[in-house]
Amino acid sequence: MKVLISNQSKTPIYQQVIDQIKQQILKGDLKEGEALPSIRLLAKELQISVITSKRAYEELEKEGLIYSAVGKGSFVAYQTDQALREKRIQEIESKMRDVLRDCRNENVSIEEAQEMLAKLYRGMD
Incomplete structure (x- = not known):
């Protein structure tokens, strides 16, 4: 560890x-x-x-x-695959909340944020 x-x-x-x-x-x-x-x-x-x-x-x-x-x-502790997935998704949601808060503070529209997210997601391949 x-x-x-x-x-x-x-x-x-x-x-x-x-x-x-x-x-x-x-x-x-x-x-x-x-x-x-x-x-x-x-x-x-x-x-x-x-x-x-x-x-x-x-x-x-x-x-x-x-x-x-x-x-x-x-x-x-033992974790089922489903439980691990749910906890990982909760972590992702928490990070996304932080990013969306930053977007709001910088007056980035939801459409602009979605476009950035899609572009970054596609570029990860």
């Missing part, structure tokens, strides 16, 4: 940890049943507080992405 923290980011550190672990799970880089570093080890490796790493793990557990076993640690 690889997590990089940016102290210059406006995103809180616990959220950076959550986002990066979530992405690794959704991409399949972290597999079902795979052990995550202990809360203390994660804190030590990232040079963050134990409270911060604990909060990140608690949030990931609330989302059903990981589970904890007392005395054993935290592990990647």
Whole structure:
């Protein structure tokens, strides 16, 4: 598992940890049943507080992405293919919301935004 923290980011550190672990799970880089570093080890490796790493793990557990076993640690939870797809779509929708907010702030019409999206999507092949 690889997590990089940016102290210059406006995103809180616990959220950076959550986002990066979530992405690794959704991409399949972290597999079902795979052990995550202990809360203390994660804190030590990232040079963050134990409270911060604990909060990140608690949030990931609330989302059903990981589970904890007392005395054993935290592990990647089982996800059906459908559940993983739904979570990936939720992530995409969140990013699109941010982009659309930027479009509105710059007075980009919905038609212009759709045209940009279609052009970029076609250009990915």
